[in-house]
Amino acid sequence: MTPASRSRIGALAVALLLTWLVGYPLLLTLLQALEVEGRISFEPLHAFAGAADEWAALGRSLLVATASVVLAALVGVPLAFVFARTDFPGRRILGALVALPVALPPLVGVIAFLFLYGESGFVPRLLMDLFDLEKSPWRLHGLGAILLVHTYSMYVYFYLFTRAALARMDGASLEAAASLGSGAWRTFWRVTVPQLYPALLGAALLTFMTALGSFSAPYIFGGGYRVMTTQIVASKVSGDLARANLESVALAALALIALIAVRTLQGSMVDATSAHGVAPRPRRIRRPGVRLAFAVLGWTLAIVLLLPHLTLMLISLVPSGTWTTELLPPVLDFGNYRELATEPERLRPMVNSVWMAxxxxxxxxxLGLLTARRARATRGRMGDALEALVALPWAIPGTVFAVALAATFSVSQPWFGRFLWVGTPIILPLAYLVRVLPITGRAAIAGLRQLDPALEEAAWSLGASRTRSFFRIVLPLMRPVLAAAVGLSFITALGDFVVSIVLYTYETRPISIEILSTLRSQSFGVAAAYGVMLMLLSAAAFLVWGRGEAAP
Amino acid sequence: MSQPSESFLALRGLGKRFGEVTVLRDLNLALAEGEILALLGLSGSGKTTALRLVAGFETPDAGGIAVGGEDVTALSPARRGFGMVFQHYALFHHMSVAENIAFGLEARRWPRDKRAQRVAAMLDLVDLAAYGNRRIDAISGGQQQRVALARALAPEPRVLLLDEPLSNLDPALRERTRRELRAAVKAVGITTLLVTHEQEEAFDVGDRVAVLDRGRLAQLGTPQELYRRPTDRFVASFVGRAGSIRGTVATAPVDPAGGKTSDDTMAQITVAAGVTWQARAVAPASVGEPVELLIRPEALDVVDASAPGALAGTVTAMRFTGPLTYAVVELEMAPGVGSGTAGAMAGGTTEGRAREDRTHVEVAVGPTDHVEPGDRIGIAPGAVGPVPTVFGLREAR
Known part of the structure; x- marks a missing residue:
């Protein structure tokens, strides 16, 4: 066998594996959605098109996603400008702190919000106490609550993307505009903003996809406000699998349309940032009054952003049933943590989450490395197909993938690549793997692309085998990129809620599911303690692997 | 001297510090209307800072800038009405060539029809008439440089500032572009300040050249003046090639006009036992004082090793540069030469000291001279070429 045909066979094998894991479940979902009494029919589509509540759910998903983009941009972009262009006391540490929410599982943010702003949360308690109110001044539910949580967790995308773009921007282009007589306002709109378009579009796409697939916030706060993700899970839980399949197809279609639209827009855009040049230095604020104002504003902001997590920590120290009507909890101890550590049924979810992640x-x-190597060795159409397959789960909302995997692996048809894995410990790790595959796969592809091929060729010419040169040369050089991806993947899998709620069993329940059930049984302290553990585990993973390079 | 009778752009006592570092001190320059002045210096000499102060991107710690009698020091860059070509051009990549050129006109609220006319005229000026609709990424580096010039000139600025405008071009393209640049600027007749680290560029484009050395103005003059009559040790060695020979003052500089030393004050310098050369003195010196002589290669003739008034040495290498061939001559030890030189003081090992002690001088070899490495020859100042210049060794630098 020639090396060329061997590499083609290798690529084909990887493509088959990826198709089976990523493409096949989606295809099966589509087929099952269209199946009526063993035959493919367009009848279900007609029925779906005529169902007002389905359209309403889709519309709400679209509204939530779009509004989240706008709100996240309104917070994140100005914040990026403040931190990139002005200098005030505490700029560095605050600049890092405000990026923190990106490293935390969505569910943790959601329950932290619940404890802070929910009806019996700190802020309403404080207001009731201050103004002598009978009941909470607001209820944290519906569209407003979802958007609040989304803005809080997703402005980070705009913040990070814009800051990176501002750091790359050529300061000379701003000086050129000024020397041509352009005032600050004109320079901002005509020179600065156009150079930010690619970054803004990238952040908007990421925010849109995340918000469209968001499940935690609508599930906890949505109440009667059903978006498509919660609708799908409701259908699945009520046993209406055909409907869940159809809804999944609709949501996936919406996500893909949005993705294609944005990619088309991106393709028509020139990258306006020139290769040369140095970003303008942050402007030192000289006037003491303004300096103080910026510092106060910055610190206030940081506290507001960190308050949910501080609240979570505090609640985790409150023993069950001791805090009723007081403004501050009367008793604090580590009882909840002791319970987590000593009771086997409390410990189990944490063990589960860690090993499965x-x-x-x-x-x-x-799989990411394998794909990247095959894609590079084959190039051409096969390479493109491999790269697209590995990135596909990113574009598909997690709920959809969960439903698709549930549909695929709930029967035993080995000849069709279907196994009875639902209900076994196999399905959740597999689902997590598919969810995080785009993170590791794209990192591996990018890392390999940066690597000079001559390095590996040099190793070969020195007599090293392919295996040896891969482990001794390629892997060590890709380590920084891969390490960041490992950290991000681990955090994502560890805190997953979307996929877990569809596929968990009692034996394999992860932390997120346990948080939900402890919330339901009113054990808020234990739920908060789980949340803190999730935060700490994520932070540890972030520190060990993702230092400084957690690119979204 | 070509001191302009009246100045249009004046830099008055400009000074700038960044933290502890003084990058520019007391810079005074005056440009006549329509004059091109080149600021020449190594990196870190303060030339770019000076340009950015004039443009208004930095504020001076001392001194000011005036244009046509108006003090512009406090004006923002946008209000100075100066055009600038940036080192990497800083073209707006999200706009077409024509949109780039029109940007300054829009900012200054030119009416639409006049704008279009002006853009067309500018495209013509830089010979890019057919390229108005091109994207910036779709034109060559040389064309980008011309767009940058057209964009800077379009709003009819009072002063043009050029920051290393040619440093991004291939060497072959650079020389042609240099002439085009000068022609275009002269056609417009605009007062221009050019910053460059390349002596050839400064000489080719500038009417006058100001050499900056570590934040101070070392010398200001026409290219000919800088080359033939350097008044500064740094200028003498930085502008063109120059060899260095140690000697002692035989007869003190005599100023024909009496009083202060002028450019043409001559002194006799003993460079070896019984060998005395005439040289221009830029500062007073007393008899017996050790001095340094800077000599252009083409100011030396190849003569017999034993010829009177000649320094003997051995040719160690030949350097062929195309138009000229230089012989590198290692001079034989002589009184006043090599003893107590900076090299000997700095040298570490005995071997190193011995090598450092020897003085190497380059001499231009004429077409009739037959010189080969290993030859023992003599060198002496010729009848043509710039007269050597004397610099005191005690001068605090």
Missing amino acids: AVATLGAVA
Whole structure:
């Protein structure tokens, strides 16, 4: 066998594996959605098109996603300008702190909000106490609550993207505009903003996809406000699988249309940032009054952003049933943590989450590396197909993938690549693996692309085998990129809620599911303690692997 | 001297510090209307800072800038009415060539029809008439440089500032572009300040050249003046090639006009036992004082090793540069030469000291001279070429 045909066979094998994991479940979902009494029919589509509540759910999803983009941009972009262009005391540490929400599982943010702004949360309590109110001045539910949580967790995308673009921007282009007589306002709109378009579009796409697939916030706060993700899970839980399949197809279609639209827009855009040049230095604010104002504003902001997590920590120290009507909890101890550590049924979810996230991450790294190497060796159309397959789960909302995997692996048809894995410990790690595959796969592809091929060729010419040169040369050089991806994948799998709620069993329940059930049984302290553990585990993973390079 | 009778752009006592570092001190320059002045210096000499002060991107710690008698020091860059070509052009990549050129006109609220006319005229000026609708990424580096010039000139600025405008071009393209640049600027007749680290560029484009050395103005003059009559040790060695020979003052500089030393004050310098050369002195010196002589290669003739008034040495290498061939001559030890030189003081090992002690001088070899490495020859100042210049060794630098 020639090396060329061997590499083609290798690529084909990887493509088959990826198709089975990523493409096949989606295809099966589509087929099952259209199946009526064993035959493919367009009847279900007609029925779907005529169902007002389905359209309403789709519309709400679209509204939530679009509004989240606008609100996140309104917070994140000005914030990026303040931190990139002005200098005030505490700029560095605050600049890092405000990026923090990106490293935290969505569910943790959601329950932290619940404890802070929910009806019996701190802020309403404080207001009731201050103004002598009978009941909470607001209820944290519906569209407003969802958007509040989304803005809080997703402005980070705009903040990080805009800051990066501002750091790359050529300061000379601003000086050129000024020397041509352009005032600050004109320079901002005609020179600065156009150079930010690619970054803004990238952040908008990321925010839109995240918000469209968001499940935690609508599930906890939505109440009667059903978006498509919660609708799908409701259909699935009520046993209406056909409907869940159809709804999944509709949501996936919406996501893909948005993705294609933005990619088309991106293609027509020139990258206006020139290769040369140095970003303008942050302007030192000289006037003491203004300096103080900026510092106060910055610190206030940081506290507001960190308050939910501080609240979570505080609640985790409150023993169950001791805090009723007081403004501040009367008793604080580590009882909840002791319970987590000593009661086997409380410990189990944490063990579950850690091993499943670890296995999923390892698998995703291996598969990502394999794909990247095959894609590079084959190039051409096959290479493109491999890269597209590995990135596909990113574009598909998690709920959709969960439903698709549930549909695929709930029967035993080995000849069709279907196994009875739902209800076994296999399905959740597998689902996590598919969810994080785009993170590791794209990192591996990017890392390999940066690598000079001559390095590996040099190793070969020195007599090293392919395996040896891969482990001794390629892998060490890709380590920084891969490490960041490992950290991000582990955090994502560890805190997953979207996929878990569709596929968990009692034996394999992860932390997020346990948080939900403790919330339901009113054990708020234990739920908060779980949240803090999730935060700490994520922070540890972030510190160990993702230092400084957690690119979204 | 070509001191302009009246100045249009004046830099008065400009000074700038960044933290502890003084990058520019007491810079005074006056440009006549329509004059091109080149600021020449190494990196870190303060030339770019000076340009950015004039443009208004930095504020001076001392001194000011005036245009046509108006003090512009406090004006923002947008209000100065100066055009600038940036080192990497800083073209707006999200706009077409024509939109780039029109940007300054829009900012100054030119009416639409006049704008279109002006853009067309500018495209013509830089010979890019057919390229108005092109994207910036779709034109060559040389064309980008011309767009940058057209964009800067379009709003009819009072002063043009050029920051290393040619440093991004291939060497072959650079020389042609240099002439085009000068022609275009002269056609417009605009007062221009050019910053460059390349002596050839400064000489080719500038009417006058100001050499900056570590934040101070070392010398200001026409290219000929800088080359033939350097008044500064740094200028003498930085502008063109110059060899250095140690000597002692035989007869003190005599100023024909009496009083202060002028450019043409001559002194006799003993460079070896019984060998005395005439040289221009830029500062007073007393008899017996050790001095340094800076000599252009083409100011030396190849003569017999034993010829009177010649320094003997051995040719160690030949350097062929195309138009000229230089012989590198290692001079034989002589009184006043090599003893107590900076090299000997700095040298570490004995071997190193011995090598450092020897003085190497380059001499231009004429077409009739037959010189090969290993030859023992003599060198002496010729009848043509710039007269050597004397610099005191004690001068605090």
